[in-house]
Amino acid sequence: MAPPPIGEQSAAAVIARFLKARGVRRVYALCGGHVMPIWMRLDAEGIRIVDVRDERAAVYMAHAEAQLTGTLGVALVTAGPGVTNAMTGIANAHVAKAPVLVxxxxxxxxxxxxxxxxxxxxTELVRSLTRYARTVRHPDLVPQELAEAAARALGEGGEPGPVYLDFPIDTLRADVAVRMQLPEVFAPPAALPAPPHPQAVQAAVDLLWAAKRPLFISGRGARGAGPALCALLEKFGAAYLDTGESKGLVPDDHPSVVAAMRGAVMGQADLVITVGRRLDFQLAFGSPAVFGDAQFLRIADCAAELRDNRRGTVEVLADCGLxxxxxxxxxxxxxxxxxGAWLAGLREQHRQRSAKLEQSMKDARSGNDGRLHPNRVLAALREALPPDAIVVADGGDFLSFARVGLPASTYLDPGSLGCIGVGTPFGIAASLACPGRTVVVATGDGAFGFNAMEIDTAVRQKAPVLIVVANNGSWAIEVRDQQETHGKVVGTQLQFADHAAMARAxxxxxxxxxxxxxxDGAIARALAELRAGRPALLDVVVTPEAASSDAKSGLAWVPDLQALAAWDEAERRWRAGA
Structure with a gap:
């Protein structure tokens, strides 16, 4: 006997109406019998289903949409292997604090x-990776559980991040009592951002006013606070470093930007101001071995970005923009x-290094094997992309080149979890969430392979994204480490596969x-495809001989105390009192 039709008061229908009322326009999903009632009611409500080829990619796409729009990203995955496949995406959203509802x-x-x-x-599998994980067994509980999960995801009263709800299929088919469908559950919350305490503000001002060499470092929590951050940089004559979490927040031509002098400024600053950014491995855990005697001012909207690794002389727990x-x-x-002379000197050295880098990228010589240098590819992209392009960088070795060589006003990458393979899903979601903007994914061939099948999703969904695969036929950082450390390469070489042929298929x-x-011609033709609303892929064969900064830093062999070899040595000296 066929199941009864999914009614308009069913739990599945309530879920769809809730998402629509909360402004959700797309749900990233892979179909399955246990979620089919939700699937069909989403369609009935006019919510677009972006059907993917792997559940992991669905969560990546929801993550990218949440990060780019500041709203709730939603992924729908079926039971069992659907959820276990999705867990890597959930883990990445967990580390990135991305508001995703699964x-x-x-x-x-x-x-x-x-x-x-x-x-x-x-729920036992995902609980440690989520802000909220519940099984909802009674239909009348569906509205309140949806509201609670959405609030937790968006960080209302706590840390933002992914949340998870599942429902037995008989619950999805059952009706929710009309009286339990309270209107306030469906209305977007009027939650106000947390203001800073006046005493904390004054203490921060006093600390900043006394600093001679202040350095601001921004992260996730600073997104959307660009104008206030720029005003503060100018007011206090401070230096500024971005991170992958907030790249593009402050324009490259701003007089505080000294990205090319990262190592020097981290060691010279007497006050380090973190804005919505953890002091994780990418910032040497805030260690005095790298930052010297600098004081710290920590500003964040959640505790995980306020007190980790290094307490601040002053700490401000509030909405970062406010x-x-x-x-x-x-x-x-x-x-x-x-x-002022310190900042001016750093800025001039930054400009000189940046200009030298840009020229060296254009002049980058091919390898002894005759294959292109990765920087030559990035130089061509720099010339062709519009200023407002959204750049997604992915991979290990190629990410290291792209992070430095490809500027962007909006930027996404694998984040501090190092979750390579996000590039194609992130790019697809970006092209759907931000129509009218050029979206380019710069990815290594190894990273591309994780979710290469999602090019099928790009075609079917008419997602105009340009995917540039830097094809060096290897896991290049690991190959170099094996060669230099062990004298033998084992299991780290790939084919110079024809990814363009796959795309055409x-x-x-x-x-x-x-x-x-x-x-240049290939990039121009690919961008023309994007303008016509179609995706494109360029498979660019590059030399594995080119050594990225990450390949040289010791990242592959994982030092004991710090992520980079130079920092590890400095940490050892500092701990020994040298």
Missing amino acids: LSGLPPTPQENRGALQDIVH ALQAIVDAAPATVPASD FHMHGERVEKAEDL
């Missing part, structure tokens, strides 16, 4: 714990103590580029 289903309640198809306790603006407003009209524009003189 929905799934379960076998009918009468079959629970009896060996039903795909019968597994999902905190930055409050500090600007409270600053006195007198001249701060900051050393999926009816996608694909070109293989092997010569420098063919780069």
